[in-house]
Amino acid sequence: MLAYNFDWGVLWRQPYGEWLLQGLWLTIQLGCLAWVIALSLGILFGTLRSVQFLPLKIIGTVYIEIFRNVPFLVQLFFWFYAGPMLFGQTLQFKINSISGLNYWVAVVALGLYTASRVGEHVRAGFASIGHGQYDAVLSTGMTPLQMYWHVIIPHALRLVIPPLTTEFLTIFKNSSVAMTIGVAETTFMSYKIDEQTFHGLEATTGAMAIYLVLGMTVVKLMDFIETRFRIPGLVRR
Amino acid sequence: MFNAILENLPYLLRGFLTNVQLAVFALGGGLFLGALVGLGRISERPWVYHPVTVYVNFLRNIPLILVIFWFYFVMPILVGRTLDPFVSAAVSFIVFEATYFGEIFRAGFQSISKDLVGAAYSTGLNYRQTAAYILVPIAFRRMLPSLITQSIITFQDTSLAYVIGLQEMVRRTTIVDSMEVRSIQLYSFVALLFFIICFVGSRISRHYEEKSRKAKVL
Numbered sequence: 001m002l003a004y005n006f007d008w009g010v011l012w013r014q015p016y017g018e019w020l021l022q023g024l025w026l027t028i029q030l031g032c033l034a035w036v037i038a039l040s041l042g043i044l045f046g047t048l049r050s051v052q053f054l055p056l057k058i059i060g061t062v063y064i065e066i067f068r069n070v071p072f073l074v075q076l077f078f079w080f081y082a083g084p085m086l087f088g089q090t091l092q093f094k095i096n097s098i099s100g101l102n103y104w105v106a107v108v109a110l111g112l113y114t115a116s117r118v119g120e121h122v123r124a125g126f127a128s129i130g131h132g133q134y135d136a137v138l139s140t141g142m143t144p145l146q147m148y149w150h151v152i153i154p155h156a157l158r159l160v161i162p163p164l165t166t167e168f169l170t171i172f173k174n175s176s177v178a179m180t181i182g183v184a185e186t187t188f189m190s191y192k193i194d195e196q197t198f199h200g201l202e203a204t205t206g207a208m209a210i211y212l213v214l215g216m217t218v219v220k221l222m223d224f225i226e227t228r229f230r231i232p233g234l235v236r237r
Numbered sequence: 238m239f240n241a242i243l244e245n246l247p248y249l250l251r252g253f254l255t256n257v258q259l260a261v262f263a264l265g266g267g268l269f270l271g272a273l274v275g276l277g278r279i280s281e282r283p284w285v286y287h288p289v290t291v292y293v294n295f296l297r298n299i300p301l302i303l304v305i306f307w308f309y310f311v312m313p314i315l316v317g318r319t320l321d322p323f324v325s326a327a328v329s330f331i332v333f334e335a336t337y338f339g340e341i342f343r344a345g346f347q348s349i350s351k352d353l354v355g356a357a358y359s360t361g362l363n364y365r366q367t368a369a370y371i372l373v374p375i376a377f378r379r380m381l382p383s384l385i386t387q388s389i390i391t392f393q394d395t396s397l398a399y400v401i402g403l404q405e406m407v408r409r410t411t412i413v414d415s416m417e418v419r420s421i422q423l424y425s426f427v428a429l430l431f432f433i434i435c436f437v438g439s440r441i442s443r444h445y446e447e448k449s450r451k452a453k454v455l
Contacts, residue, residue, distance in 0.1 A: 004314045065436060065439075066432065068435075068439070069389075069393075069431065069432045069435035069436045069439060070393075070428045070431050070432050070435070071393035071394070071396040071397075071407075071431055072393075073396045073397060073399060073407055074396060074407060074424060074427050074428050074431060075428070077407065077410075077411070077424055078420075078424040078425070078428060081414060081420040081424060082420035082421040082423075082424045082425070085420055085421050086421065169298070172300075173298075173299070173300040173301075174300070175300075176300035176302045176303060177300075177302060177397070179302070179400075180399065180400060187300060187302055187303050187306070190303070190306070191306060194310070200306065200309075200310040201307070201310040201311055201314070204303055204306045204307045204310060205307065207303055208299050208303060208307065211298055211299050211300060211303065212295065212298050212299070215298035216298070
């Protein structure tokens with residue numbers, strides 16, 4: 001054992017306590033904003049992957065497979081360092097001079113990445129709906145588009161609420177990777193406290209407590225949503 | 238156009254080897270500890286069940302990157318000297334991934350019905366034989382797709398050891414990129430390497446999933 005003087009005061013002594021809270025606020029922002037992108041694109045690509053029309057199916061499959069099989073850190077660095085270069089030299093300098101660029105890159109990258117995971121759950125939701133239902137809906141005279149919009153998508157979405165709860169929790173955890181491009185979220189702040197005070201152990205422990213409370217809050221919230229949108233007659237999972 | 242990659246290829250691939258090595262340790266240790274965690278989660282002894290459950294539920298709420306930092310800070314205090322980032326990263330991966338593997342094992346163990354155990358006993362098999370010839374093979378077959386998927390996630394996660402300065406592939410790519418400024422090619426190359434391995438892995442997982450669905454084992 002190395003002699004180590006614990007100083008839990010770094011968790012509430014100013015400015016460090018405030019830093020952690022500012023970090024938490026940024027974590028919440030990143031998670032929620034990215035979730036909007038993840039949910040809309042995830043439902044879109046998950047649906048595309050499930051349809052019979054081959055060109056659309058390929059688009060959905062390619063998107064999901066690429067974004068799921070590359071580590072998020074690599075995706076984040078690609079968008080942050082290589083992303084602006086994709087627009088050509090003149091635009092590149094303009095983009096790089098945007099203030100708070102890293103924040104928005106983190107939101108978009110996290111959203112695009114999580115969309116692939118949401119898409120997989122949506123696809124699984126579609127797959128779990130029996131063929132009989134498709135036939136029954138079409139026999140009522142609905143067009144395939146009406147069938148998806150009015151029956152299949154609402155049904156599948158309710159089925160995938162439990163796995164999406166897990167995904168919503170994961171998005172806050174994954175937002176910690178944004179620290180690597182300098183977004184001052186919770187994990188970044190705990191590391192910054194270490195740089196200033198050399199009490200990284202206490203700071204990271206405090207950050208863990210913050211994530212724990214955040215996680216439990218999200219679970220409570222999603223429990224409520226799950227109960228609210230449960231399909232009557234289905235066994236509660 | 239690809240000179241930046243070709244000239245630094247040995248350097249980058251040595252970094253990739255570090256990812257693979259880290260994944261080997263993480264998977265070996267994570268599966269072993271995970272199996273124990275899975276057993277603890279179905280244990281009927283409260284002094285086993287409760288601590289293991291707290292451990293699992295706690296770590297599953299914490300980002301891996303923070304766990305990596307925490308062990309990076311705590312290990313020198315426990316051991317009494319500064320450690321190689323690889324050792325510290327390996328320990329954090331084992332402790333972290335074991336909670337995920339543990340839940341897969343728990344689900345696998347719980348998927349075996351009591352009737353099946355009763356049927357095995359009624360044919361005259363003893364406890365050890367029932368476990369070895371009936372329970373473990375069936376549970377393993379059911380768990381295999383999830384285990385492969387989680388192994389792929391673990392392999393992707395090894396890139397996060399970047400944050401404590403481990404010389405893995407992403408760290409080395411940022412170093413090369415800072416000299417060569419060929420971000421598009423370099424990061425696409427890293428992405429491609431990870432993609433190939435993870436995509437093949439996910440196909441294998443899908444294959445076993447389909448196989449067990451067609452076989453309709455119990």
